[in-house]
Amino acid sequence: MSLLVVGSVAFDTVETHAGRREDVLGGSATFFSTAASFFTPVRLVAVVGEDFPEHHVAELQARGVETAGLQRQPGKTFRWEGRYDDLNEATTLDTQLNVFEHFKPELPTGFEQSDYVFLANIDPVLQGQVLDQIRAPRLVALDTMNFWIEDIIPGKRAALEAVIRRVDLLFVNDKEAELLSGEDNVVKAAQRIRDMGPSTVVIKRGEFGALMFSSDGIFAVPAMPLEQVVDPTGAGDSFAGGFMGFLAASGRVDAEGIRRAAVAGSVTASFAVEDFSLDRLKSLDKGQISKRYTAFRDLVRIPE
Amino acid sequence: MSLLVVGSVAFDTVETHAGRREDVLGGSATFFSTAASFFTPVRLVAVVGEDFPEHHVAELQARGVETAGLQRQPGKTFRWEGRYDDLNEATTLDTQLNVFEHFKPELPTGFEQSDYVFLANIDPVLQGQVLDQIRAPRLVALDTMNFWIEDIIPGKRAALEAVIRRVDLLFVNDKEAELLSGEDNVVKAAQRIRDMGPSTVVIKRGEFGALMFSSDGIFAVPAMPLEQVVDPTGAGDSFAGGFMGFLAASGRVDAEGIRRAAVAGSVTASFAVEDFSLDRLKSLDKGQISKRYTAFRDLVRIPE
Numbered sequence: 287m288s289l290l291v292v293g294s295v296a297f298d299t300v301e302t303h304a305g306r307r308e309d310v311l312g313g314s315a316t317f318f319s320t321a322a323s324f325f326t327p328v329r330l331v332a333v334v335g336e337d338f339p340e341h342h343v344a345e346l347q348a349r350g351v352e353t354a355g356l357q358r359q360p361g362k363t364f365r366w367e368g369r370y371d372d373l374n375e376a377t378t379l380d381t382q383l384n385v386f387e388h389f390k391p392e393l394p395t396g397f398e399q400s401d402y403v404f405l406a407n408i409d410p411v412l413q414g415q416v417l418d419q420i421r422a423p424r425l426v427a428l429d430t431m432n433f434w435i436e437d438i439i440p441g442k443r444a445a446l447e448a449v450i451r452r453v454d455l456l457f458v459n460d461k462e463a464e465l466l467s468g469e470d471n472v473v474k475a476a477q478r479i480r481d482m483g484p485s486t487v488v489i490k491r492g493e494f495g496a497l498m499f500s501s502d503g504i505f506a507v508p509a510m511p512l513e514q515v516v517d518p519t520g521a522g523d524s525f526a527g528g529f530m531g532f533l534a535a536s537g538r539v540d541a542e543g544i545r546r547a548a549v550a551g552s553v554t555a556s557f558a559v560e561d562f563s564l565d566r567l568k569s570l571d572k573g574q575i576s577k578r579y580t581a582f583r584d585l586v587r588i589p590e
Numbered sequence: 591m592s593l594l595v596v597g598s599v600a601f602d603t604v605e606t607h608a609g610r611r612e613d614v615l616g617g618s619a620t621f622f623s624t625a626a627s628f629f630t631p632v633r634l635v636a637v638v639g640e641d642f643p644e645h646h647v648a649e650l651q652a653r654g655v656e657t658a659g660l661q662r663q664p665g666k667t668f669r670w671e672g673r674y675d676d677l678n679e680a681t682t683l684d685t686q687l688n689v690f691e692h693f694k695p696e697l698p699t700g701f702e703q704s705d706y707v708f709l710a711n712i713d714p715v716l717q718g719q720v721l722d723q724i725r726a727p728r729l730v731a732l733d734t735m736n737f738w739i740e741d742i743i744p745g746k747r748a749a750l751e752a753v754i755r756r757v758d759l760l761f762v763n764d765k766e767a768e769l770l771s772g773e774d775n776v777v778k779a780a781q782r783i784r785d786m787g788p789s790t791v792v793i794k795r796g797e798f799g800a801l802m803f804s805s806d807g808i809f810a811v812p813a814m815p816l817e818q819v820v821d822p823t824g825a826g827d828s829f830a831g832g833f834m835g836f837l838a839a840s841g842r843v844d845a846e847g848i849r850r851a852a853v854a855g856s857v858t859a860s861f862a863v864e865d866f867s868l869d870r871l872k873s874l875d876k877g878q879i880s881k882r883y884t885a886f887r888d889l890v891r892i893p894e
Binding site: 471472473474491493494495497503504505506508511512513514515542545546549582583584585586587588589 | 797798807809816819850886892893
């Protein structure tokens with residue numbers, strides 16, 4: 287079934303304990319659609335500037351990403367620069383919104399009929415406008431960040447709450463969950479957020495995995511322990527991409543299907559962090575994902 | 591089969607977000623033996639001062655804890671005072687070793703024939719001396735802390751390494767694993783520590799659970815998500831107590847048996863933190879443990 291993502295495409299300059307990369311491909315929609323493409327075709331809605339090389343677009347297309355919704359605007363592509371002193375948290379050194387500042391997501395004909403929708407972290411007003419254009423989606427998921435939750439630009443928090451009421455699944459990290467709910471206990475925070483709208487809340491905890499809260503109860507999905515983590519950038523979007531891609535491919539949104547999807551998300555994210563930018567995802571194949579999915583079952587297996 | 595613990599019995603003054611308690615029962619051996627007592631009888635070796643009320647001893651005995659190895663020495667019982675600003679880390683405000691300063695563990699007749707041994711966090715020289723007295727144990731586990739790893743008292747690090755070579759199972763937290771191994775990656779740290787002696791290394795991660803490394807591979811055991819964490823003091827020792835108690839009761843030290851024991855440890859620890867001191871463990875019964883063990887299976891269950 288069809289999967290749509292609206293988010294950012296960016297150039298990242300990243301420094302981690304493993305080294306530094308300048309102006310490498312990044313952005314939430316890029317990580318998401320690349321991760322999801324292992325499971326299902328993806329419809330991408332985003333914006334790039336005149337400086338964005340055509341070969342990146344061709345590579346996404348070659349993976350089964352439909353790029354009709356990728357606008358090219360006068361000016362430069364969104365740029366982000368960050369450093370990880372601790373692999374669980376990035377320090378932002380510079381943000382240049384560039385063409386992303388005036389991004390108006392427009393759905394090409396046909397995209398409005400999408401079964402699965404991922405609203406990556408962008409202005410909640412835009413997230414709402416995208417949702418207005420979608421007809422009868424089966425499942426809508428949303429990601430956001432502190433910037434909108436804390437209402438730094440007055441009115442954005444209210445817009446976020448309005449759009450959260452309309453989504454089925456929310457992806458947030460521990461801190462975002464606390465800010466959004468006013469609860470520092472993760473279980474209470476998730477309950478409070480479920481009362482705000484989403485029937486499923488996934489709380490991401492970096493190298494410690496994620497907790498998923500739904501009517502099915504709580505599902506603890508660890509992160510695959512890795513010998514080498516090179517760059518955590520895009521881990522959350524790769525998790526969401528594997529998760530939503532798996533859901534869209536299986537078409538099963540019941541409790542069992544969502545648990546399997548969460549594992550697929552964790553497995554996909556575990557590859558994404560093994561190299562800078564999208565490098566590991568680009569060299570990845572479906573067989574490696576299947577193999578690690580099997581290893582993942584053993585990682586959490588409790589003998590009878 | 592028999593289970594022996596050597597460690598501390600203390601009075602704790604603790605402050606958490608949930609309140610403050612003064613001079614409440616604590617200590618590694620106290621938490622361990624109370625937690626283990628749900629599964630098997632326990633032999634306790636520790637020291638208390640003249641101020642230690644007899645009713646605490648009677649309560650331990652009533653739980654099946656043999657207290658012949660609990661020395662009473664002139665002076666005051668070990669006292670610790672700490673505060674948790676973050677539930678994952680205690681700030682020590684005061685430590686009064688008192689009678690614990692000159693603790694010389696002596697095994698009463700019969701204790702030297704113990705099948706399972708837990709050397710709680712005490713001077714590694716003493717841990718080695720205890721081990722010298724035990725005849726042919728089936729499984730020896732050890733806990734330690736930064737103070738010994740960092741060689742604050744010269745020679746203690748070497749003593750620790752010597753005793754670690756002789757144990758089967760090591761319990762450490764993330765930071766201790768990093769200090770001990772010189773590796774900041776948790777997988778590499780565990781490999782390095784396994785090369786130092788213990789065939790099984792359990793890396794405790796507070797509210798994120800634990801990772802167990804053995805010849806069986808990696809086992810990720812989450813912590814049960816709780817709506818209310820009152821006091822994390824003793825969580826690690828309760829985890830070890832549930833773990834070792836379960837092992838001793840089942841007598842199975844193969845890979846499967848150790849996985850089940852790790853779950854029993856996590857379940858037991860999840861109760862310990864629900865109230866101050868040993869209060870929750872004292873009101874706990876085996877049925878509640880079984881019920882949460884079942885819930886734990888569902889927490890990590892990946893559908894086929």
